Amino acid sequence: MSIEEQVEEALEHVLVPGVRRSLLQMNMVREIKIEDNKVNISLSSTAISAQSQDWLKTKVNETIKDIPEINEVNLNFIESKVSEVNQIKNIIAVMSGKGGVGKSLMAGLLAVSFALEGNAVGILDADITGPSIPKMFGISEHPGGDNGGILPVLSKTGIEIMSMNLLLPNENDAVIWRGPLMAKAVTQFWEEVLWGKLDYLIIDVPPGTGDIPLTLMQTIPLSGVIDVYTPQDLTEMIVMKAIKMANKMNIRVLGLIENMSYLMVPETGHKMEVFGKSKGKEMAAKAETSLLGKLPIDPELAKLCDQGKIEQYRSDFLSSVLGNLLAVLDNKK
Numbered sequence: 001m002s003i004e005e006q007v008e009e010a011l012e013h014v015l016v017p018g019v020r021r022s023l024l025q026m027n028m029v030r031e032i033k034i035e036d037n038k039v040n041i042s043l044s045s046t047a048i049s050a051q052s053q054d055w056l057k058t059k060v061n062e063t064i065k066d067i068p069e070i071n072e073v074n075l076n077f078i079e080s081k082v083s084e085v086n087q088i089k090n091i092i093a094v095m096s097g098k099g100g101v102g103k104s105l106m107a108g109l110l111a112v113s114f115a116l117e118g119n120a121v122g123i124l125d126a127d128i129t130g131p132s133i134p135k136m137f138g139i140s141e142h143p144g145g146d147n148g149g150i151l152p153v154l155s156k157t158g159i160e161i162m163s164m165n166l167l168l169p170n171e172n173d174a175v176i177w178r179g180p181l182m183a184k185a186v187t188q189f190w191e192e193v194l195w196g197k198l199d200y201l202i203i204d205v206p207p208g209t210g211d212i213p214l215t216l217m218q219t220i221p222l223s224g225v226i227d228v229y230t231p232q233d234l235t236e237m238i239v240m241k242a243i244k245m246a247n248k249m250n251i252r253v254l255g256l257i258e259n260m261s262y263l264m265v266p267e268t269g270h271k272m273e274v275f276g277k278s279k280g281k282e283m284a285a286k287a288e289t290s291l292l293g294k295l296p297i298d299p300e301l302a303k304l305c306d307q308g309k310i311e312q313y314r315s316d317f318l319s320s321v322l323g324n325l326l327a328v329l330d331n332k333k
Helices: 003-011 050-064 103-116 133-137 179-191 211-219 235-248 280-287 299-306 316-330
Strands: 029-035 038-044 072-078 087-095 121-125 144-146 149-151 160-163 197-204 224-229 253-258 263-265 270-272 291-294
Touching (some): 050 072, 087 103, 087 211, 103 121, 103 133, 103 197, 103 224, 103 316, 179 211, 224 235, 235 253, 235 280, 253 280, 280 291, 291 316
Parallel strands (some): 038 072, 087 197, 087 224, 121 160, 121 197, 224 253
Antiparallel strands (some): 144 149
């Protein structure tokens, strides 16, 4: 192993204060130069307070000096834009034509599923007036950072989360804003949050086709959108509105997810279609996209979400949805 590889391995063990991911995971290492047994390291100062910078200097020195070939360590911080630091491979927006169909639930479940596969995952909660992601994940601490950027809050399993509810003094406070102001807040979540290196960023989009979905599609390089719906008579019209919006904005529709598709009766194993007959195949054909899966009503899932323990949920249905989504992502147009 070369000296530079040893240095990088050592930096992998230095966690960024406030987010608990390493310097490499947050993509804060801007440059490593090694010359005559002396290493010079440049780190981005984005979202890192002066106190945290001092701590990092001490920690990096202690860690690097354990390498036998290194006699001296020089570390300096340089200013960087958030956009220069963030490195996100896939950005998936989860949307719905109407509220109450489990869109936020699916955004959270997809993030958990990706994380279980060993991916680095984040959730941008763009539902400014109805943010439910923090409650599902059982987090309430405020984000860190400084004037240069915002550090997301880490969930129990290491999923980065940014939500308006994490910025409020009280989680029950109402956000009474007009559309343009909410759209601006979402733009700031994209432009000012230090996500670092992520394999997947899941965006929980508020229902409908208004200011926030429009802003997201115009400003964020989405890999695609997923539309969530429930099997009701009103579904087709509502789903097609969201699909047509994505098509008009030249955003790829990755597929549909039918939530609350049925209830499995434990005693008999019978599938009860509580909200009507499944429209999965018909909807996918109408929208000219894939049906990623049909999820049942699961009282255990509802219980875990209420307890802030969504990360503990496991389901064969969810595994199937993830497999179908990965196949669609691999088959890029």
